[in-house]
Amino acid sequence: MARIRIGIIGLGNAVEPHAKSLLDLKDRVEVVAAASRSEERMKAFAGRFPFPVTTDIEGVLGASDVDAVWILTPPNSHLELVREAARGRKHVLLEKPLDISLDRAEAIVAGMRGAGLTLGVTLQHRFRPASLRLKALLDEGALGRIGAASCTVPWWRPQAYYDQPGRCTLARDGGGVLITQAIHTLDLFRSLVGDMTVTAATAATTPVHRMETEDFAAALVRLDNGAPGVIQATTAAFPGGEERIEIMGTLGTAWLAGGTLRAAFIDGREEIVVRHEGATGGGANVMDFPHDWHRSLIGDFLDAIKEGRDPVVSGAEALKSQQLIAAILDKAGWRTEG
Incomplete structure (x- = not known):
């Protein structure tokens, strides 16, 4: 071929x-x-x-x-x-x-x-092995009906990162922690639990950084099935930790921390998927992660061209995640334009 x-x-x-x-x-x-x-x-x-x-x-x-x-x-x-x-x-x-x-x-x-x-x-992030397994569990109904869910991104960036020209400015990057860093985890979260409505939110620039946009944001959300959810993201959490998604269902709970998945089921079963134990880019070295997930995403994109279909992360899918970010900032009363 x-x-x-x-x-x-x-x-x-x-x-x-x-x-x-x-x-x-x-x-x-x-x-x-x-x-x-x-x-x-x-x-x-x-x-x-x-x-x-x-x-x-x-x-x-x-x-x-x-x-x-x-x-x-x-x-x-x-x-x-x-x-x-x-x-x-x-x-x-x-x-x-x-x-x-x-x-x-x-x-x-x-x-x-x-x-x-x-x-x-x-x-x-949708192409991490643990992410793919969690998606499969949800699609199979293994966790039952989602009762609540949360998404946390406790990352860190030093001031020198924001001192670079254009970094996290509205004019060049369009925003701070949500659109520049946490968008990866927010996109994964939305792909797992579905669309959601933002019911309350806050955003701020903490004393940790001097920057134009937000380095902290949090939101209360309501999933389409009525379940409550929480989102929190920051780059002010030294030295930076693993992003975490927690999904509580009627049949069990799943925890996705970085590249590790643990699922515990009410019937006594447990499943652990550990495919990556290294860094995920949450600290000062922003490129400190393997390229495996990129390779899988690119492979899917190439397949999409050959097969005449949308890739897994299509423009329409990415737009939904960006709309979620805009809704959080809007509810927080935060500036989204220069």
Whole structure:
């Protein structure tokens, strides 16, 4: 089967797990070019990965020998780059979030759908083995009816992280902890328990950081089945801990902590899935996690192109998670536009 020919746009921090995954998937993909407007980043990337490099982003987006593009640039650049990719008839795998505002995010999803092109978003936590097993348990009804659920992200970022130009500003990133860090766990949480309504929320910049946007947010939610839920996320919890999802059902309870799942059932059974015991990017080293989950997400995206279907994390799915974030901030009375 012919390999899918791809171009990479953006060679910052986000590119590393993608590049490692693409090397693993070399039998399925051919990287035609990796592009950055920064000569320094381009040269640094070329020193680490055996892919052709260029500073001609527009050339990659319009190239006739490129089937799909990976857009790994800052969020505020996504809409314009996706539109250009669509004009060039390219499928798109987009780094999270979709864009800095719901209006721009919705325009991306609608534009790609209207063009008949595949749009995927890099929300890789759905592809952790423990996450997949918990999803299967819920789909099988093994936990029974959900009675309550919670989601906690106790991460840490040092002030030096926020001192970088544009970091977690409204203009470049669209927000703070929710859209930049916790979106991964919130997306996974929503994929497991379904859609929800935000009933109360708070958000703040704690004294731990000097920054424009929130480094703490919490919400009370109501699941579609009427069950209550709690969401809490921060980057002020030194030294950073594992994100945690807890789902309490009529037949048992499941705890997902980082990459480890434990499920205890009322009939006495217990199940533990431990597939990853390392870091998950919750501390000062933001890229301290394996690339396995990216590889699985990319594999699904490639399958979606071949099969003419939506990927697991489609644009529409990512939009729902971004709408949840907007609802939390709106209920908290927090600024969501510059």
